[in-house]
Amino acid sequence: VKTLPILISRVNDVYLYQLYKSKTDLLNDKYSIMSLSNKSGCQSYEGVIWTVDNTLNKGPTTVLKEIIKNGFVFLEDAIANSDESSESDSCQLFRMVSVKTEKSFFYNDKNKITKSYLVNGDLVTLLNMSQGDKWCGISYLNQANKKIGGNVLCTTLKF
Numbered sequence: 001v002k003t004l005p006i007l008i009s010r011v012n013d014v015y016l017y018q019l020y021k022s023k024t025d026l027l028n029d030k031y032s033i034m035s036l037s038n039k040s041g042c043q044s045y046e047g048v049i050w051t052v053d054n055t056l057n058k059g060p061t062t063v064l065k066e067i068i069k070n071g072f073v074f075l076e077d078a079i080a081n082s083d084e085s086s087e088s089d090s091c092q093l094f095r096m097v098s099v100k101t102e103k104s105f106f107y108n109d110k111n112k113i114t115k116s117y118l119v120n121g122d123l124v125t126l127l128n129m130s131q132g133d134k135w136c137g138i139s140y141l142n143q144a145n146k147k148i149g150g151n152v153l154c155t156t157l158k159f
Contacts, residue, residue, distance in 0.1 A: 044090035
């Protein structure tokens, strides 16, 4: 894995990620923003980007770009990159991981199945894989923006 995606928000089926393309970018806090949705696909935003969380008003997160004019900072609506074939485009660097089975159950530390599960199409952040690629440590952000993490069988995920 050469990139570090951090899930920062979810509103309905739209997932917003902060994506660092290298360790140097992480140390310098240089990132791009990606909006992922099963319906509208992937959109990426480059430059100095701000996100405004509107979930309290049940609205989508707003993506703004910082513009400096005459020494003053202004925020304008950000425009997604239009050239998705570009190698520098965040959408090309990031691979979505989703649940491919009807249900993907979480397992406890003793590899016993729990009652909690994800469903087909849920997007997750892959945190790690065990040797032999049987178990995948994942993080999931539900519609209430509550993180749920744990281990699932890697065979239930689509990479």
